[in-house]
Amino acid sequence: MSHRIYGYVRVSTLMQVDGESLDTQSRQIQNYAGSKGWDIPQDNIFVEAGISGSTDFQKRPQGQRLFDGLVRGDTIVFAKLDRAFRNVQNAFSTLQQLKDLGINVHFIDLGGEVTGNGIGSVIFGVMSVFANFEKDRIASRIREVKQMQKSQGKFVGGRRAFGYNIVDGIKVPRDDEQKIINGMVQERNNGKSFRAIQGWLKNEFSVDFSCMGIREILNKSVEFAS
Secondary structure: OOOOEEEEEEEOOOHHHHOOOHHHHHHHHHHHHHHOOOOOOHHHEEEEEOOOOOOOHHHOHHHHHHHHOOOOOOEEEEOOHHHHOOOHHHHHHHHHHHHHOOOEEEEHHHOEEOOOOOHHHHHHHHHHHHHHHHHHHHHHHHHHHHHHHHHOOEOOOOOOOOOEEEEOOEEEEOHHHHHHHHHHHHHHHOOOOHHHHHHHHHHHHOOOOOHHHHHHHHHHOOOOOO
């Protein structure tokens, strides 16, 4: 059996922001293959559309399909490192599996083959670390923005907090539920247990909260915070 050459292209749901396209990656792979004297049938280019790079390679529909069909001596060509991996652990574990299977892996942006012992493998390791660092940095920025929005009273998703309505993305106090919260705070300040407050809520307002739910509401109450 002759050795087969495959290409793999991927775009996430942020394709427009990334400035990448499936056609561009496919052309880069075909041009690279041509420079090596290889022929890659179009059917041998696996197209992963709308899949996040944070998803493990073997858990992507086309990634798994490609991986399962490989045999020793086959070659995979990627246009860019971040089209294949964003998670450093998955990058190295997948690369090691491919090396053990005798699969040759080429990244065009890293200068060629990375499964050998040359400079490409070193660059792959460094770039994988930085790709993972960038992913963590983006996640950190998102968390910081959400925390800032929360401090400004903005709704950042999830379940509506008891005591508030959401109006144009802003948390607005709801009078009827704020009255109940104020009563809960007073009961707690009077030494009542969470279970006692639970019974009081059922009797006075026909509101059914778990003891943990009551604790959470009181902890979020500015009046009760200490």
